[in-house]
Amino acid sequence: MGNKTDTTKIQTQKVISEPTYISLSSIDGLHPRIIELDKEYAGISPNNLSSIKISEEALASLMVLNPIIIRRTKTKVLCVGNTLTFSLAIITLERNQKVPIIEMTKKRVTEIEKLYWAEKFISPITMNLGRTPHKWLFHLWSILQNIFPDLWKNKIFPEVDSTRKFADLIKVDPRSLE
DSSP, X not given: OOSTTOTTOOOGGGTBOOOEEXXXXXOOEEOXXXXXXXXXXXXXXXXXXXXXXXXXXXXXXXHHHSOEEEEEXXXXXEEEEOHHHHHHHHHHSOTTSEEEEEEBOOOOHHHHHHHHHIIIXXXXXXXXXXXXXXHHHHHXXXXXXXXXXXXXXXXXXXXXXXXXXXXXXXXXXXXXXX
8 A cells, every 4th residue: 555556545636626715705605416415315414504603713623624615617616515614604704704615626526426425424424433423422522511611612602501402403312412
């Protein structure tokens, strides 16, 4: 592994650009294929995001790890990846604020679909390997709340100040977190 003849090497340079910044208002919305996939696989993507309150500071940290992935058409700039980041940015930020983006340089729809599957399935699964997802999320929330109370309070999810509210946020029975 690691030599020049290794054909399994990930070649992101051919698919995406270097990170840069554009104003949020420059992004016209989600790519139609993303909308189609979300309808086809209803329940995978979070809905009713307007009820989620995330601070600009927390969103900025999220955008470092998950910049919005765009694709340019002849007339539009569309989000094709890290759609949750994009959706939270729309809710949280002023439209003239700059956001980090990576541009998809390949134009094939299959590349958009690969990003979709990576975002919706591969990333969450790998982030939860070896863990019971809800308990792991609750454990993380508890650590943040207990070790960094000043950071947590009114910084990440301002309205989540109890186990019940956290359970509501991740849509589970609070008893499953104990």
